[in-house]
Amino acid sequence: DVKVTQSSRYLVKRTGEKVFLECVQDMDHENMFWYRQDPGLGLRLIYFSYDVKMKEKGDIPEGYSVSREKKERFSLILESASTNQTSMYLCASSSRTWGEAFFGQGTRLTVV
Amino acid sequence: DQQVKQNSPSLSVQEGRISILNCDYTNSMFDYFLWYKKYPAEGPTFLISISSIKDKNEDGRFTVFLNKSAKHLSLHIVPSQPGDSAVYFCAASARNYGGSQGNLIFGKGTKLSVKP
Numbered sequence: 001d002v003k004v005t006q007s008s009r010y011l012v013k014r015t016g017e018k019v020f021l022e023c024v025q026d027m028d029h030e031n032m033f034w035y036r037q038d039p040g041l042g043l044r045l046i047y048f049s050y051d052v053k054m055k056e057k058g059d060i061p062e063g064y065s066v067s068r069e070k071k072e073r074f075s076l077i078l079e080s081a082s083t084n085q086t087s088m089y090l091c092a093s094s095s096r097t098w099g100e101a102f103f104g105q106g107t108r109l110t111v112v
Numbered sequence: 113d114q115q116v117k118q119n120s121p122s123l124s125v126q127e128g129r130i131s132i133l134n135c136d137y138t139n140s141m142f143d144y145f146l147w148y149k150k151y152p153a154e155g156p157t158f159l160i161s162i163s164s165i166k167d168k169n170e171d172g173r174f175t176v177f178l179n180k181s182a183k184h185l186s187l188h189i190v191p192s193q194p195g196d197s198a199v200y201f202c203a204a205s206a207r208n209y210g211g212s213q214g215n216l217i218f219g220k221g222t223k224l225s226v227k228p
Contacts, residue, residue, distance in 0.1 A: 004155075009153075031215070033215060033216070035218070040121070040220065041220060042118075042201065042218050042219055042220035042221050043156070043201060043203075043218040043221075044218075045215055045216075045217070045218075048215045056215075058215065088153075090155055090156070092155075092216075094216075099161075100146055100158040100161055101146075101158070101203075101216055102158070103148075103155035103156045103157070104155050105154055105155045106153065106154060106155045108153065
């Protein structure tokens with residue numbers, strides 16, 4: 001059974017904290033993605049990676065960075081958390097050649 | 113500017129009837145389209161997809177239709193069941209210059225409510 005696992009379901013952090021969201025996939029996928037979902041805005045792409053150590057900015061990269069040191073792991077970093085980064089964060093992975101993206105269960109992050 | 117649009121934020125349907133969810137896109141380079149279903153506090157789950165070389169794909173109660181000339185796709189659910197109540201996202205992707213599948217661009221979603 002294919003799996004994308006996000007390290008936390010729920011997180012509460014303080015403004016200004018550095019926050020790490022971890023994502024691991026077991027499907028040997030080349031592509032990995034970080035999205036955030038907000039009411040009325042759908043899923044917006046933050047960053048994606050098509051290979052180890054490779055990354056590209058999505059639609060809303062400001063305030064975020066990513067790290068992909070190993071093929072199976074893709075980390076999202078909030079350098080200095082702010083209240084407008086309170087959101088549901090979703091990690092996904094997909095094959096380079098074809099097919100759907102598989103999503104993790106999501107991390108509900110609240111910044112207070 | 114939105115490349116993938118779902119213009120109906122919500123849809124309410126009676127159990128047993130047909131649900132039709134619509135999606136429009138603007139980028140003619142998109143060649144692969146997907147529908148995802150999402151329950152609250154869970155990640156989206158893949159439902160059905162269609163490539164641009166087809167105009168219809170069917171999987172059980174779910175059928176996706178693609179009209180390339182109109183840049184429009186729709187998801188039909190027949191018959192609708194209360195368990196289908198969820199947010200449905202349309203997504204599209206294009207191949208990059210290397211021939212690899214690019215990232216998925218999502219619409220804003222349509223909340224489907226199926227009433228018993």
